[in-house]
Amino acid sequence: MADQRETDAAVARVALSYEACLLAEAAAAAVPAAADELTAARSVLEAINRYVAAVVALARLRGDSWQQIAASVGLPEESVRSVGSPDRDWWRTHLRQDPSEAAADLDDWVSRHVDGASDPTPVSKVLARRATV
Template identity: 35%
Template sequence: MIEGGSGATAPYTDAARARLVMAYEACELADLARAFVPIGEHELNPDGTSRWPGTVLADAARVVGAAQRFFEAAAVFERMGGADWQVIGDVLEVSARTAQVRFAMAETAFRELLSPERGPAAGEAGRLRAYVAREPLEVALDLDDWVLRHEDGDSGVGTTPVSGGLVRRGPRRRT
């Protein structure tokens, strides 16, 4: 919720919430990509071709879209953490201006999500990102469960692999 609500958002930094959006996008991408691994018993024709032409390509396009959202979320997280456009450009081997043109709209959209005056975001993806940014603890706990369900047992992620890493804001000083 936004500040003034339950207080779920207030304790976390904008960078922590941006990192959480990135984690959410990574989870979505992983789930979409993982669905491609099994080959269903009735998925293929006897000659090995698809029984439903075009469906695999449509599903792959959804994976690419999820990867794009993850990529943008990573750039927004870097910006919220203080990286300037030059750093982002250097990492991507493009100019600072090219990096800014590529990611400025995603950064602006994220900052608008955090605004208490902002109404519901447009579209399903916008609503989901708004929920992730505004309800960080609830989303982090869900992602904790997701990580633990998919853990291979030797990574030592602990019991709170997402929520345990969120950085809280320091106490506010009264003036």
């Protein structure tokens, strides 16, 4: 059971990385002055909500209590408990079918978007560590 929980947590960490990627892209799309600010704000807010949901899911898999999570994110416990799970059906299917490939896709994203990224496996190393435990 503990091994499965650790594997699930590693996969959830990759899913969290994906939501962070989408959040970064939503925020970047809001930068041009010609952007529709209200539409951009909505996209960023939706991405933030999915990111928070992924963080909460990972924290629960790691064994954090609802009280710990609520205190960490600065929200009432009731609000944290009501956070839905991120809904990215196609990507979640890809992640379940081939977690290593999904993580490698995110490694590529980091190398293209993060200045000075020196680690070639910033996301997939989470799965690699799990495979050696």
